[in-house]
Amino acid sequence: MAIRIGINGYGNLGRGVELAVKEAPDMELAAVFTRRDPSRVSILTEGVPVVPAEELLSWKDRIDVLILCGGSATDLPRQTPECAASFTCIDSFDTHARIPEHFRAVDAAAKAAGKVAVISVGWDPGMFSLNRVYANAILPDGKDYTFWGKGVSQGHSDAVRRIKGVKNAKQYTIPVEEALEKVRSGQNPELSTRQKHLRECFVVLEEGADPAAVEKEIKEMPNYFADYDTTVNFISDEEFQRDHSGMAHGGFVFRSGKTGVNKEHSHIIEYSLKLDSNPEFTTSVLTAFARAAFRLQKEGKSGCFTVLDIPPAYLSVQSGEELRAHLL
């Protein structure tokens, strides 16, 4: 019997989960829950109901895994503990600094209900975290490097859009090629914030706004831009729509470590992602881990898990025997 998936929230992430579930031979989409008027939400999968979020609880016995597709700022800190009281569930909570707190809240709710919840699934946190943990365990004497991009930073784009005179803006985070090469060659460089990433902004101005003033305000913005080499490009509405509506992203995780009697041997572990669609990749990861959540629940486990707590084989549709024969 197929794993019955519920999607809570139908934005970019919800749509991505829907596509990933279509690709999974062992899953079926049971329902999409939305806070909007369901009659105005049209989904891709025929015959699947779009249900008002308030009715979620009545679906308790018709959903095997609920995939939470809300935002990390305000939705998930409230939704995941709430849902974990009634559903096996999984989220992509990505505010790194607040993960311990989120974990505790979800763990308490899930344990009390005998449910499995998996949090912070995606690529960072997620696949990048896995690679950091494996590589740190293998090479204890070493140095970690994480680079992001080239890709859009939502937070930085928002910060630019809040500037007076800015009509629209996108900010790309770009890893510095020279820094990547230094790390890749085993030089173990000490890299400042400025040496690791560039920031490039594409800005559409309101009529009459002063480009020089906007550029200055962006470049000097503390925390967001002041510590970086930032480029600001002013473009038209048309150019913005044509060239900057994509959601590509990616990044690199390195561990550079030493072994040997006199630490004479260097080793470089590199993991990198080049993604045409950030939300579709994130939800592909989420959906694979939803399979793991289902299996953990069936084993009678409960409480909060992260990607670090789950055996890789649990993500695969293939049996242990098939995996050992073909992928090990």
Place this chain on the structure above:
Amino acid sequence: MAIRIGINGYGNLGRGVELAVKEAPDMELAAVFTRRDPSRVSILTEGVPVVPAEELLSWKDRIDVLILCGGSATDLPRQTPECAASFTCIDSFDTHARIPEHFRAVDAAAKAAGKVAVISVGWDPGMFSLNRVYANAILPDGKDYTFWGKGVSQGHSDAVRRIKGVKNAKQYTIPVEEALEKVRSGQNPELSTRQKHLRECFVVLEEGADPAAVEKEIKEMPNYFADYDTTVNFISDEEFQRDHSGMAHGGFVFRSGKTGVNKEHSHIIEYSLKLDSNPEFTTSVLTAFARAAFRLQKEGKSGCFTVLDIPPAYLSVQSGEELRAHLL
């Protein structure tokens, strides 16, 4: 209390494990077992006994995890099932085609004894397998590529050494740069054996041997060289010792996949290793998984495990709480 490690076999792998155990704050080396005359085996760690292999069983209660450092051809198929009957143990069995058979033998022995055994730990099988499984689960609609090198292939070096007139030989497997670039750019190429790897041989001839005949015999050797572009270099004993005694290796695992309503988005996952010392990296992985084996045993588990069956957090000295705060 520290995890007491036993090393069975003191060649390149045994020495590598010894170094890795030194780096592990939660482990101590308890004994090294050898088939050679122990008085002729000098190890790096002071105060640790070198014990004849026949006495292994009498150490049953003084070893928490036994790390098997024999070869995959003849040692491990016999040793691992045998040792799993008395010890928590781990090996780096790397004959891919025989893993299912090895797994069954070890699983039966370990289950009967209530012991945990972990097999096929290293980088391929090992870290490369993990990356293949994660990436396949995330991007079900995609293509896998594994490249090896640049590094020495033991099997191919041996094959060249068996040719009449050859005194010594090293064979390097080298990934074709153009093929890597095609994969990296998302072209999903169909690659023949010849298009993926080059083979480069460095050969020291016996006096009076005919270089042209040796070169011809290498290049036409079925399975080993006939399907590849192979270069043969004849060098002196001195050059061989000076330039070809290193044990560097590495490789690349890619998954190139598509998502989207019309499969319009490409994603590339790349994992790569650049290793100065193949045996020291392999044993660094082995030692991290020895920690996991110890923990699984403490939980009361039994039977045979592979890297695919073990939660990543089990490899780390850090607690779940520390990992979530710093590496997730």
